[in-house]
Amino acid sequence: MTVHETPTHDTPTPTTPVWFITGCSTGLGRALATAVLERGLRAVVTARDAGQVADLAAEHPGRALPLALDVTVSEQTERAVEQAEAAFGHIDVLVNNAGYGYLAAVEEGEDEQVRALFDTNLFGLAAVTKAVLPGMRARRSGHIVNVSSLGGLAAFGATGYYHATKFAVEGLSESLAAEVGPLGIGVTLVEPGAFRTNWSGPSMRQSRIRIDDYTDTAGARRAATLATYGRQPGDPARAAEAIITAVGADAPPLRLLLGQVAYDIASARLDTLRTTFDTWRDLTLSADYPATEEKTA
Numbered sequence: 001m002t003v004h005e006t007p008t009h010d011t012p013t014p015t016t017p018v019w020f021i022t023g024c025s026t027g028l029g030r031a032l033a034t035a036v037l038e039r040g041l042r043a044v045v046t047a048r049d050a051g052q053v054a055d056l057a058a059e060h061p062g063r064a065l066p067l068a069l070d071v072t073v074s075e076q077t078e079r080a081v082e083q084a085e086a087a088f089g090h091i092d093v094l095v096n097n098a099g100y101g102y103l104a105a106v107e108e109g110e111d112e113q114v115r116a117l118f119d120t121n122l123f124g125l126a127a128v129t130k131a132v133l134p135g136m137r138a139r140r141s142g143h144i145v146n147v148s149s150l151g152g153l154a155a156f157g158a159t160g161y162y163h164a165t166k167f168a169v170e171g172l173s174e175s176l177a178a179e180v181g182p183l184g185i186g187v188t189l190v191e192p193g194a195f196r197t198n199w200s201g202p203s204m205r206q207s208r209i210r211i212d213d214y215t216d217t218a219g220a221r222r223a224a225t226l227a228t229y230g231r232q233p234g235d236p237a238r239a240a241e242a243i244i245t246a247v248g249a250d251a252p253p254l255r256l257l258l259g260q261v262a263y264d265i266a267s268a269r270l271d272t273l274r275t276t277f278d279t280w281r282d283l284t285l286s287a288d289y290p291a292t293e294e295k296t297a
Contacts, residue, residue, distance in 0.1 A: 011062075018043070018084070018090060018091050019036045019041060019092065019094075020044040020081070020095065020132065021046065022069060022095065022098040022128060023098030024053045025053060026203070027197030027236055028147065028192065030236070031237045031240040032239075032240040033056055034056065034237075035241055036244065037056060037064055043063065044064075044083075044087075044088070046080060047069065050068040054066050065084060069098075071124030071125065071127060071128055072116075072119045077127050078131055081135075091136070094128065094132045094145065095145040096125040098125075099121040100120065100204065100205060101203065101204045102204075103225060103226075104158065104161065104209070106161070108218065109209075110208065117162065118164075121166065122165045125146060126172065129176070137183055140183055141184050142186070143252065144185065144188070145243060146187070146188070148189045149162075149166045149191055152189070157218045157220075158225065159225070169189070173254075187254065188255070188256055190258060191256065191258065193258065193263075194232040194259065195232050195235070195239060195258070195259065196236060200225050206222065233261060
């Protein structure tokens with residue numbers, strides 16, 4: 001059975017696909033773990049507190065492995081991957097979902113908080129990926145799903161540092177796809193819009209610094225972002241099904257937008273980029289050596 005196949009029975013076999021998902025305590029990670037297990041697949045469900053995912057293991061004995069994992073702790077990352085491979089033999093799909101948001105104008109950013117944000121959203125993602133890749137390379141098979149964001153394609157006030165982490169995930173994932181594609185390993189960037197998770201509520205962190213000059217820009221967006229909690233249009237359960245469908249496709253996409261908000265804003269972003277590029281085309285091209293000079297050199 002390959003990563004793109006779905007079992008036709010509920011009893012796992014040694015070839016039943018194994019998903020390794022980070023950040024399963026709530027939100028999209030929780031919804032995805034639930035959907036994977038309900039399809040009869042196997043899943044390593046991780047959270048900083050393994051007790052928060054113990055119920056999934058109880059509901060799906062033999063197919064769910066709950067593990068404690070803080071992706072910023074390298075020893076935990078290595079141990080979790082070793083435990084997963086010892087229990088299930090291999091990892092077919094890695095989902096790097098662990099992450100959170102941070103509200104601050106760029107000038108208001110607190111160094112310690114910003115570094116912690118990058119440690120989780122970017123460096124933690126890279127560490128888990130590096131730990132899982134040797135097994136995938138050995139089998140010449142696997143798929144890596146990196147949960148980015150609409151905020152990895154377009155940026156707004158008050159979330160600059162969060163965008164910086166997600167823009168970095170986008171670039172890292174594009175390079176990774178070029179490197180591992182020839183080895184039989186796929187990569188998909190998931191880019192959700194506003195989903196009904198804890199991202200804009202209990203999970204959100206904020207700078208304690210407030211600068212009055214940013215009240216009408218970053219300050220206003222801080223308030224607007226927090227006000228969306230519990231009213232976001234995106235459904236995590238439907239997003240989970242979309243991710244499973246994309247991974248199981250004959251040709252999985254490098255990028256998967258999720259939700260109407262993501263589609264509309266990303267599409268507008270494309271239009272804006274094209275307009276800007278075309279408007280400044282002549283000045284852009286003027287930066288090259290003249291073609292005649294190149295020919296005579």
